[in-house]
Amino acid sequence: MTEDNVLLRVEHLSKSFGSNLVLDDISEQIRTGEKVCIIGPSGSGKSTFLRCMNLLERPTKGDVFFDGQKITDLSVDVNKVREQMGMVFQHFNLFPNKTVRQNITLAPVRTGHMTQQEADAEADKLLARVNLSEKAEDYPSSLSGGQKQRIAIVRAMAMHPKMMLFDEPTSALDPEMVGEVLNVMKELASEGMTMAVVTHEMGFAREVADRVLFVDEGKIMEQGTPDELFGHPKNRRLQDFLSKVL
Amino acid sequence: MSFVVNDRWKLYLKGLGKSLLLTVGALALGIVIGVVISIVRTAHDQKRSGEDKISAGLSVGNAICQLYTTIIRGTPMMVQLMIMGFVVFASSRNMQGVAILALGINSGAYVSEIIRSGIMSIDPGQMEAGRSLGMGYGTVMKEVILPQAIKNILPALGNELITLFKDTSLVSVIGMTELTKVARDIQARTYLPMMPYLGIALMYLVVVIIMTWLLGKLERRMRRSDRR
Numbered sequence: 001m002t003e004d005n006v007l008l009r010v011e012h013l014s015k016s017f018g019s020n021l022v023l024d025d026i027s028e029q030i031r032t033g034e035k036v037c038i039i040g041p042s043g044s045g046k047s048t049f050l051r052c053m054n055l056l057e058r059p060t061k062g063d064v065f066f067d068g069q070k071i072t073d074l075s076v077d078v079n080k081v082r083e084q085m086g087m088v089f090q091h092f093n094l095f096p097n098k099t100v101r102q103n104i105t106l107a108p109v110r111t112g113h114m115t116q117q118e119a120d121a122e123a124d125k126l127l128a129r130v131n132l133s134e135k136a137e138d139y140p141s142s143l144s145g146g147q148k149q150r151i152a153i154v155r156a157m158a159m160h161p162k163m164m165l166f167d168e169p170t171s172a173l174d175p176e177m178v179g180e181v182l183n184v185m186k187e188l189a190s191e192g193m194t195m196a197v198v199t200h201e202m203g204f205a206r207e208v209a210d211r212v213l214f215v216d217e218g219k220i221m222e223q224g225t226p227d228e229l230f231g232h233p234k235n236r237r238l239q240d241f242l243s244k245v246l
Numbered sequence: 247m248s249f250v251v252n253d254r255w256k257l258y259l260k261g262l263g264k265s266l267l268l269t270v271g272a273l274a275l276g277i278v279i280g281v282v283i284s285i286v287r288t289a290h291d292q293k294r295s296g297e298d299k300i301s302a303g304l305s306v307g308n309a310i311c312q313l314y315t316t317i318i319r320g321t322p323m324m325v326q327l328m329i330m331g332f333v334v335f336a337s338s339r340n341m342q343g344v345a346i347l348a349l350g351i352n353s354g355a356y357v358s359e360i361i362r363s364g365i366m367s368i369d370p371g372q373m374e375a376g377r378s379l380g381m382g383y384g385t386v387m388k389e390v391i392l393p394q395a396i397k398n399i400l401p402a403l404g405n406e407l408i409t410l411f412k413d414t415s416l417v418s419v420i421g422m423t424e425l426t427k428v429a430r431d432i433q434a435r436t437y438l439p440m441m442p443y444l445g446i447a448l449m450y451l452v453v454v455i456i457m458t459w460l461l462g463k464l465e466r467r468m469r470r471s472d473r474r
C-alpha cells in the first residue's frame with residue numbers, strides 16, 4: 001500500500017449536495033510530511049474537499065485512503081481514523097463551556113489515550129509552546145481570536161495526529177492576529193507534520209507549502225510547487241484568481 | 247371553619263406536599279423521556295448521508311418519537327389521566343405512581359421539544375469539532391452540546407415546571423388526594439366553597455412565585471459563568 005509513503009489518498013472523489021455538484025472526480029495524494037496548500041475562489045469546493053478527508057462530509061462517490069486503510073469503507077470506525085487527523089476550523093469551534101485546559105484534555109481523556117494527569121501535563125507543555133500557559137484556566141470567551149485559534153491548534157495536536165487539516169484558519173481573524181497563528185503553523189510544519197491547509201494566505205502558501213493545489217469548480221485545475229504555481233501559472237482561471245488576490 | 251376545625255390546615259399542607267411530590271416525580275420522568283427523544287430526533291435530523299448502519303434504526307426511532315409527541319400533545323391532559331387511571335392501570339392501587347407516570351409521559355413530549363430547540367440552537371461547528379477529535383456522537387453530546395444547550399433551555403423548562411405543578415390539580419379525577427382534592431373534600435364536608443378554593447388558589451400562587459424566583463436566580467448564576 002505504501003507507494004512512496006503516501007499518507008492520504010483520494011480516488012475519484014465526488015461530492016454533491018442535492019443536485020449541486022461540489023467536487024467532481026478528484027484524485028490526489030498527500031505524502032507523509034508533505035505540506036499541501038489548497039487555494040481557490042470561494043465556493044470552489046476546497047473546504048468540502050478538506051472535510052471529505054476526515055469524513056466530516058461523506059463523499060457521494062469515490063474513496064479516501066488514510067495510512068493504507070480505506071476509510072470510506074462503512075465498516076471502518078471513523079472515530080479511530082479521526083483521532084489520527086487533527087482539524088482546525090475557520091471559526092475555532094472551541095468548547096465555550098470548558099476551560100482552555102479542558103478543551104485540550106477532553107478528547108485525549110475521553111478517547112482513552114491518556115489519563116487526566118497525562119493529558120494535563122501534555123496540555124501544559126503544549127500551552128507553553130504557544131505562549132498561553134497563563135490562560136489554562138480561562139474560558140474561551142475571554143480570549144482574542146488569535147489566542148483562540150492557537151488553542152484550537154494545540155487542542156488538535158494533543159491527540160498526536162499523523163496529519164493536520166486546516167480549514168481557512170486565519171480567515172476569521174483580525175489582521176494583526178493572523179501572524180501569530182501562522183507562526184504556530186510554520187513551527188508545526190518545520191517539525192515535519194503532514195499538513196493540508198485551505199487558505200487565502202498566499203504568503204504562507206509560498207513559504208511553507210511543498211505543493212499548492214488550485215481548486216475551482218470542484219476540480220483541481222492546476223498544481224505544482226509554489227514557485228511554479230505563483231510564478232508561472234498556466235491555467236487561465238488561476239491567472240485570473242492570482243491577479244485578484246496578489 | 248374551613249381551615250382550623252379538626253386541624254384541617256394539616257390536610258392542606260399534606261395535599262400541597264403531594265402536589266409538589268407529583269411535580270418533582272413527573273418532571274424527573276419528563277426530563278428523562280425528553281432527553282432521550284430529543285437526542286433521537288436531532289440525531290435523525292443531523293445525520294449525514296452515508297452512515298447507513300444506524301440510519302435505519304434512527305428513522306424508526308424518529309417515527310416513534312414523532313408519533314408519541316403528536317398523540318400526547320394532541321389530547322387533553324385530563325383525558326390522558328383518565329385513560330391511564332381507569333383503562334391502562336385500572337387494577338392498580340398505586341394512584342400516586344399512575345399519576346406520576348401519566349404526568350411524566352405528558353411532560354416528556356413538551357420537554358423533548360424544549361430540549362430539541364436548545365440543542366438545535368448550538369452551532370453545528372461544536373459537534374464537528376468534537377467529532378474531528380475522534381470523540382463519538384454521544385460523548386460530544388454529553389460533554390459539549392447539552393451543557394451549553396441547558397442554558398438556553400432553562401427559561402422554557404421553568405415554564406414547563408410551573409405548568410406541570412398546576413396540572414397536578416387534575417389528578418384528583420383519578421381519585422388521588424392532592425391539594426385540589428383536599429379543598430373539594432373539605433368543601434363537601436362544610437358546604438362552604440369560598441374559603442377552601444380561594445385558599446388553595448393562594449397556595450398555588452405562592453408556590454409558583456417562589457419557583458419563578460428560584461429559577462431566575464439559577465438563570466442569573468448560569469449566565470454569570472459565561473462572562474468569565
